[in-house]
Amino acid sequence: MPETSPKRPTVRHLQVDEDSSGQRLDNFLTRELKGVPRTRLYKALRKGEIRVNKGRVKPDYRLVAGDTVRIPPLRTAAPADPPTVPRYWAEQLSGRIIYEDGDLLVIDKPSGLAVHGGSGLNYGMIECLRQLRPDDRYLELVHRLDRDTSGVILVARRPAALRELHRQLREDKVDKRYLALVAGKWPRTLKRVEAPLQKNVLKSGERMVRVSKEGKASITEFSVVERFNGATLVEAKPVTGRTHQIRVHCQYAGYPLLGDSKYGSPQGEALCQQIGLRRLFLHARLLRCKLPGSGLLVLEAGLDQDLENALNILRKML
Numbered sequence: 001m002p003e004t005s006p007k008r009p010t011v012r013h014l015q016v017d018e019d020s021s022g023q024r025l026d027n028f029l030t031r032e033l034k035g036v037p038r039t040r041l042y043k044a045l046r047k048g049e050i051r052v053n054k055g056r057v058k059p060d061y062r063l064v065a066g067d068t069v070r071i072p073p074l075r076t077a078a079p080a081d082p083p084t085v086p087r088y089w090a091e092q093l094s095g096r097i098i099y100e101d102g103d104l105l106v107i108d109k110p111s112g113l114a115v116h117g118g119s120g121l122n123y124g125m126i127e128c129l130r131q132l133r134p135d136d137r138y139l140e141l142v143h144r145l146d147r148d149t150s151g152v153i154l155v156a157r158r159p160a161a162l163r164e165l166h167r168q169l170r171e172d173k174v175d176k177r178y179l180a181l182v183a184g185k186w187p188r189t190l191k192r193v194e195a196p197l198q199k200n201v202l203k204s205g206e207r208m209v210r211v212s213k214e215g216k217a218s219i220t221e222f223s224v225v226e227r228f229n230g231a232t233l234v235e236a237k238p239v240t241g242r243t244h245q246i247r248v249h250c251q252y253a254g255y256p257l258l259g260d261s262k263y264g265s266p267q268g269e270a271l272c273q274q275i276g277l278r279r280l281f282l283h284a285r286l287l288r289c290k291l292p293g294s295g296l297l298v299l300e301a302g303l304d305q306d307l308e309n310a311l312n313i314l315r316k317m318l
Contacts, residue, residue, distance in 0.1 A: 016067040022163035025052065026059035027140065028069070036074045044074060062166065085128045089113055093128055099299055103161035103291055104154060105129070105139065108301035111150040111279050115141055129155060143169060146244065148259075151178070151284025151301045161291060168289055169241065175288040178236045178246055179225065179303065181281035181310070182255040183268035186224055186232035193249040194219045197242045208262065209244040211252050218242045220249045228314040230271050231258060235285075246282060257282055258310075275313040283307060 020028055029041050029050065044050045045059055051070040052061060063069075092110045099106040109115070109125055116124035126141050133139065142154035142165045156162035168174045198215030200208050219239035226233040232255065236246045244263070250256055251263040258268045259280040272278070287299045303311075 010073065012071045014069045014071060016063045016065055016069065018065050019159035020063055021065040022166045023063050023140075023159075024059065025050075025057060025061045025063060025069075028063055029071075032071065033074060040074055044072065049074075062170075085123060085131050089128050090132055093125065093132060098152065098301060099297070101294060103156065103158050103294065104297075105136075105157055106299050107153050107155065109145055109150055109153045109284075111148050111304065114147040115144050115153065125153070126155070142166070143241070145284060146247075146280070146282070148261075148280035149178075149282045149284065150304055150307075152176075152287045152299050153284065154287070154289075154299075164291060165289060172239065173289070175286075176238060176284065177286040178238070179233060179281075179283045179285050179307075180236050180246060180250065181231055181233050181258045181277075181307075182250050183231055183258060183265055183271060184255045185227065186222070186234050186253075186255050188224050190222060190253060192219065192221050193253050195249060195252050197245060197248055199243050207243060209242070209248045211248065216240075216242060218245055218249070220246055226311075228311075229317050230267070231314060233311065247280075274317075275310045277306070277310045279306065281307060281310065 014032065016028075025045075026038070026041060029036075030038065033041065041050070042059060045057070048056045049072045051057065052063070052067050054068075054070070089110075092113070093107065096108040096110065097105065098108050107125065107129075113128075114124040116126045126139060130136070130139055136157060138157055138159065140156045140162050142156050142162060145151065145153050154165060156165060165174070195211045195218060196213060196215035197209050197218040198212035200210070217240065221237040221239060223235045224232060225235050238245050247257055247260055247263045251260075256263055256265045256268055257280060258264070258272050259277050260268070261280075283301070283303055285301060285303070288296065290296050
């Protein structure tokens with residue numbers, strides 16, 4: 001019999017169903033193309049190899065039921081065992097569950113743990129949770145926090161919950177409040193910072209954000225909580241949800257966050273040494289949202305002990 005040559009991989013056209021509606025395109029591709037490095041996915045998007053409804057789209061495009069996604073044959077990475085979750089982070093996460101129901105898992109994220117792997121990281125919070133909870137067939141991040149930021153973060157346990165919460169986030173119906181310790185005396189009259197933000201990715205993969213006319217509209221509301229010598233504890237409410245928004249808006253206003261290695265100040269560094277603060281003082285303390293069947297959820301996370309210790313030292317310095 002004549003030999004038959006193996007079939008060449010072909011382009012696929014996937015139609016988005018209701019379960020995937022509202023999901024970011026890059027997250028959808030990661031699930032559909034297991035084993036393909038994220039860097040390769042982003043390259044395919046930039047080059048137009050991957051398209052939605054025959055058009056070029058950005059990684060953060062949110063899919064709609066009925067969209068057609070063109071997926072070319074992409075080479076997968078060599079098979080590898082899933083990253084092993086360090087025991088330290090496993091213990092941390094298992095003890096920091098704030099709330100749980102059939103739709104939602106809410107974590108008080110520890111500082112120092114990225115929300116997901118990538119950019120040189122083998123794992124993040126979501127990978128840790130998937131290994132810790134193998135019976136949960138669906139765990140997806142609803143939103144993100146910076147690696148060094150602690151506090152309330154939502155993880156969806158069902159596609160419908162993810163779609164609903166993404167809709168609320170787009171329509172500014174999720175109330176998020178942060179506590180931030182800034183250098184200097186924040187004026188009580190400074191209640192709103194409105195400055196467009198532009199994100200840049202350095203060759204190292206590090207993300208840096210700056211105020212720029214070419215950036216995206218960004219708004220943060222502030223109120224003073226407590227004053228100290230050389231510092232102010234403020235509550236920040238991000239009206240928009242840009243990368244590093246609170247940190248850059250504080251820097252732009254002239255009152256950078258303490259412990260901020262990217263956007264901090266020498267004055268802040270000196271004060272951190274005085275009070276023994278070794279991390280970014282930014283904490284997602286409260287989040288309000290609604291889910292069908294659950295009503296209004298008010299989710300809170302108290303300050304970590306190292307942040308409370310820093311505040312107590314400042315109080316003694318008054």
